[in-house]
Amino acid sequence: MFCYQCEEAAKNEGCTVVGMCGKPADVANLQDMLIWSLKGLSYWLQKGKDIGIVDEEKDLYVAEGLFSTITNANFSAKRITEYIEKALRFRDEVKEEFLRKYEEKNGSPFSEDVPEAATWNKKGGTEIYELKGSEVGVHAKENEDIKSLKEFVTYGIKGIAAYADHAYVLNFSNDDILNFIEKGLTETLRTDITVDELISLVNETGKIAVDVMALLDEANTKTYGNPEITKVFTGTHKAPGILISGHDLLDLEELLKQTEGTGIKVYTHGEMLPANAYPELKKYKHLAGNWGGSWWRQKEEFEDFGGPILMTTNCLVPPKESYKDRVFTTGLVGFDDVTHIPNRADGKPKDFSAVIEKAKEIGDLPERDGKELTIGFAHNQIAQVTDKVIDAIKNGDIKKFFVMAGCDGRRKERDYYTDFASQLPKDNVILTAGCAKYRYNKLDLGDIGGIPRVLDAGQCNDSYSLAVTALKLKEAFELDDINDLPIEYNIAWYEQKAVTVLLALLYLGVKGIKLGPKLPAFLSENVAKVVIEKFELSTINSVEEDIETMTK
Ligand code: FSO
Ligand code: SF4
Incomplete structure (x- = not known):
């Protein structure tokens, strides 16, 4: 096995024996095989679309299959094997339909070279899949930067797939998003793809990340109403x-x-x-x-x-x-x-x-007390107090907002986020979303003129809400650039949905994001260099240093 998709990757290089998350080697190899099978399925779905064949069930299956490979989702070799078999069956069905219709349409059979993932066919069950998965997984021989960019896209797409699936169960879907998932996966099969092409694919992944979070926001709020305090x-x-x-x-x-x-x-x-x-x-x-x-x-x-x-x-x-x-x-x-x-x-x-x-x-659980949490500060709720917020910024009561969205994780170094939140000067407000909030949402950080100093917008996908809030403030202050707002970004990441959120923020033009507790292991040295320079991205230092530079 080789897996470096999350922040816990062993030695910040990759898990090779067993996942730090507990994922066993057989499941890791099977997940690699599943992803590869979904890429093969995507290839034919894309070909089919070119000649007007649309199969919604299979489009959605690509998203579901990817979702099952996100960190800490599915540890069952049996279930992943079933998913692989379904992916291969779907792949062959769509392939046959495409080949038949193509010939009908063109009068001659389809004769392009196709990637191995689109045709591989060896019966034998789990063991064969594991073996093939170990061959086609991340450590397959490839240029380091190409590999890094392909995985960056794949992980971003995994988060997109998860959010698309959440929206879909609430009956909200968007064909462009499902189409992009397939297109992106198919592109990663290309052996002739260039670094430049992949960089623009990373950017497009960010665009679709924004779209899918907007779709899920619409799905959640139209189904369950706007979150309220x-x-x-x-x-x-x-x-x-x-x-x-x-x-x-x-x-x-x-x-x-x-x-x-x-x-x-x-x-x-x-x-x-x-x-x-x-x-x-x-x-x-x-x-x-x-x-x-x-x-x-x-x-x-x-x-x-x-x-x-x-x-x-x-x-x-x-x-x-x-x-x-x-x-x-x-x-x-x-x-x-x-x-x-x-x-x-x-x-x-x-x-x-x-x-x-x-x-x-x-039977009965014991009666236990607990501290009260205040939540519900999604964009609609914040929009109702925009005037108050603008006044507080103008008269200096609020100096800056700190977006501290993302994930929590089990390593000790994450104490940084608790310390950062508690040491942040009292004229700053934290905007949060995702499970990162649990590092500071029970601290008594007070409020500024009735505005709590920790505003919780919701789940990690509700980082979209924070982006909407930023864009509304940009409008209210009549600014041309989102980076001119008094907002700093100190994001914590753990798994692939956070990669999606990061790509969305980069796509929206946010610069100067701090990403911690460390940069992803899947970014090669060169790719990390490009991202750092282009987006002025950096990772965290000591709490004192970061507070000093970020509150300036
Ligand atoms: Fe946290 Fe887990 Fe929501 Fe992630 S619960 S770590 S970014 O899955 O998805 O925020
Ligand atoms: Fe390691 Fe993370 Fe992959 Fe689990 S998901 S095997 S912890 S890199």
């Missing part, structure tokens, strides 16, 4: 309870409907916290609050919670035996020997009765 309880009540984690709001809504009137309370964990601010979700009174912090604390927090836990998307840590029987996965999440709730079928909701039964069987 909400105070969230962080303890537990004396009643049976279910903890739900991940990013999928539809799973939460269906769980809330199925638990209504049962006496069971539902609590959010990690990236599900922002759900508490949506009117159409908070109307369920048994959506009782949030338990715990960000994903990496789950071993202790799931243990302590006591009730069943439903994982709807990535950010699963291999569960401990002590609570494994209380963990349920759904969607693209997978772990062997953990109960999986199947997908919706025939237009019916998912059936969460197994989770509900578990909560009843366990």
Whole structure:
């Protein structure tokens, strides 16, 4: 195996024996094989589109397959093998249809050279797939910079795929986005692609990243209303309870409907916290609050919670035996020997009765207190106080905004973000989104004239909200350049959705971003140099140094 897609890559080079995330070598190789198979499928889907063949089910499958390879989503060799087989089956179906129609149309058979991923066909199951995956994965022989740029695009596309899938389940889709996913993947199969072509593909990935976050924002707000300022309880009540984690709001809504009137309370964990601010979700009174912090604390927090836990998307840590029987996965999440709730079928909701039964069987959770969190500062809510914000900036009450969006992670060096937030002079406001917030959202950082000093816009995709806020301020101050605003960016990354968010910000022209705790291992020296120079990107130093330079 070789994997360097996340911030935890061993020695900041890559995991080679087992993932620091717990991903075993066989699963890593199978995921590489799945990505390669999806590239082959994309190749034929793109060819098909050229002659008018459209297959929405297969378009969406490319996104779903990619989503399953995001860090901490799926650790099951069995499930990934099934996904590979489906990808290969879909690939061959679309290929046959294309070849037939092409010949009908042109009077002669299709005769272009095709990449190996589009034709490879060796029966034999998991072992053969693992072997092939180890050949076609990241360490395949290729120029370092080309490889780096191809992976940069692929990881950005993985995040796009995840966000597109979230929007799709809420019935919001955009063909251009799904088309770009396939185009981008197909481009990475080219052996003659140049560095310049790949750099423009990276840029285009950033554009589509903005589009997909806008689509998901529309999907979430049209389905569940605009988030509103909400105070969230962080303890537990004396009643049976279910903890739900991940990013999928539809799973939460269906769980809330199925638990209504049962006496069971539902609590959010990690990236599900922002759900508490949506009117159409908070109307369920048994959506009782949030338990715990960000994903990496789950071993202790799931243990302590006591009730069943439903994982709807990535950010699963291999569960401990002590609570494994209380963990349920759904969607693209997978772990062997953990109960999986199947997908919706025939237009019916998912059936969460197994989770509900578990909560009843366990019975009451203890009554526990917890600090209240204030959330819900998405762009619509901030727009309502724009005048107040502008006045506060003009009269010097607010000196700067610090966008501290992104991910949290388990390494000690991330204490930097807690220290940065607590030492930041009191005339600065933090704008956050994603699970990075758990490093400072329980600190008492106060407010500036009623504006809290930590404004939480939501999940990592709601970084879009922060970009909208920045663009609105740019307009209000009649500025030509977004970089002239009193906004600094100190972003933390962990996995591929954060790569997508970063690409979106770069596409929007944001310069001078600090990315930490360190730069991605997948950026080769030359590629890192280009990104650093072109976008004035840098990584973090000491808290004191960074506060001094950034508050100037
Ligand atoms: Fe965090 Fe995990 Fe949302 Fe990521 S929960 S680390 S960027 O998946 O997706 O923010
Ligand atoms: Fe290593 Fe991250 Fe890949 Fe897991 S996802 S194997 S921690 S680089």
